[in-house]
Amino acid sequence: MIRLQNLTKHFDVPGKAPVIAANNISLEVKKGEICIFLGPSGCGKTTALKMINKLIPKTSGKIFIDGTDTDELDAITLRRKIGYVIQQIGLFPNMTIENNICIVPDLLKMDKKTSRNKASELMEMVNLDPKIFLKRYPRELSGGQQQRIGVIRALAADPPLMLMDEPFGAIDPINRAVIQDEFLKLNAELGKTVLFVSHDIDEAIKMGDKIAIFRDGILEQCDSPDEILANPANQFIKDFVGSDRALKRLKLTNVTDAIMPFRMAVKAEDPLDKATKKMQDRDAHIAVVVGPRGRARGYITKEGIKGDSSGFVGEYIDHLPGTIHENDTLHDAVSQMYAHACDWLPVVDDNGTYKGYLTQHTIATLLGEAPRKQGDKIV
Numbered sequence: 001m002i003r004l005q006n007l008t009k010h011f012d013v014p015g016k017a018p019v020i021a022a023n024n025i026s027l028e029v030k031k032g033e034i035c036i037f038l039g040p041s042g043c044g045k046t047t048a049l050k051m052i053n054k055l056i057p058k059t060s061g062k063i064f065i066d067g068t069d070t071d072e073l074d075a076i077t078l079r080r081k082i083g084y085v086i087q088q089i090g091l092f093p094n095m096t097i098e099n100n101i102c103i104v105p106d107l108l109k110m111d112k113k114t115s116r117n118k119a120s121e122l123m124e125m126v127n128l129d130p131k132i133f134l135k136r137y138p139r140e141l142s143g144g145q146q147q148r149i150g151v152i153r154a155l156a157a158d159p160p161l162m163l164m165d166e167p168f169g170a171i172d173p174i175n176r177a178v179i180q181d182e183f184l185k186l187n188a189e190l191g192k193t194v195l196f197v198s199h200d201i202d203e204a205i206k207m208g209d210k211i212a213i214f215r216d217g218i219l220e221q222c223d224s225p226d227e228i229l230a231n232p233a234n235q236f237i238k239d240f241v242g243s244d245r246a247l248k249r250l251k252l253t254n255v256t257d258a259i260m261p262f263r264m265a266v267k268a269e270d271p272l273d274k275a276t277k278k279m280q281d282r283d284a285h286i287a288v289v290v291g292p293r294g295r296a297r298g299y300i301t302k303e304g305i306k307g308d309s310s311g312f313v314g315e316y317i318d319h320l321p322g323t324i325h326e327n328d329t330l331h332d333a334v335s336q337m338y339a340h341a342c343d344w345l346p347v348v349d350d351n352g353t354y355k356g357y358l359t360q361h362t363i364a365t366l367l368g369e370a371p372r373k374q375g376d377k378i379v
């Protein structure tokens, strides 16, 4: 969708050497992807973004949108393809929210009814009641509400590409998390390609399909969040993402990725010798007792059985420490393990059906931080 090729910007500074704000940047973002431009202050994120919509002229290099060299497009034609959101929002104070949102469609002489319907639809998608808010003025909205309008306004003319420069930077952390979630949901429906400037690694991990990390105008690494956290390209990236990068990866990884390769389910009416053999064959320490429709009811352990081979599983059932849903993240799983002071959890689906289990050790192994294991035990 968008490709930067050796994009370079030198700012001339009288009497001094030029500032190289962008140094041979090459990257590609596919249709529908969100790419976060991340890096410390002054590394060139905003400059890179503004060269794309020609707010800053580039020194050299190329920018292609859908295969078209943007040098061939005048600024006005180009900007019709691009929605632009900035931290300062820039709503016109003397215009209603509705007219603010429809400013670009109106300039483009698009059908008024269609653009007003679109405005209402977008308002609903970010949980702002159009009946209440469309006729208000910007001063009658909170900062977070105004920022939502800024996003909607950029989307109103339905551009395929969105440039967002620290759009949620001025919003308090709680509202920022809400507006980030709303934007992700909104864009999952709209499928825009998004370039998003941030200096917050957590925001980048949450929002990005890709993260491009810059230092002094140089693109140091551009990869998926998980790849950046798992394999930082150099010491700068390692320091930038933080020493807790393994913990950050927990939020990106689904429970099912750390689930044991065997399900290890038994029934209360199973003879103990059969259950014990099953556990021994897999070198497993735990077996989950399932009831009707495969629901997790409890569990047994090798230690709990104490070598009894003549009885039945039902005599030794312990209460489950809790359960974790198959769609949850490893971060949710670890939080639960700490909350319940346990080192394993059974995984269930929407119906409570038991799918398998994970342990602290399988999580650590998956994140590449643990030694070799056998079964579900560390060796």
Ligand SMILES: Nc1ncnc2c1ncn2[C@@H]1O[C@H](COP(=O)(O)OP(=O)(O)OP(=O)(O)O)[C@@H](O)[C@H]1O
Residues within 6 Å of the ligand: 011, 012, 013, 019, 020, 021, 039, 040, 041, 042, 043, 044, 045, 046, 047, 048, 199
């Ligand atoms: N008009 C200009 N003239 C000279 N230097 C400039 C100009 N605009 C930006 N710069 C310099 O270019 C470099 C990159 O600036 P840019 O605003 O792109 O950084 P940034 O990563 O977006 O920073 P921040 O996170 O603080 O917004 C900085 O060193 C900045 O001082």
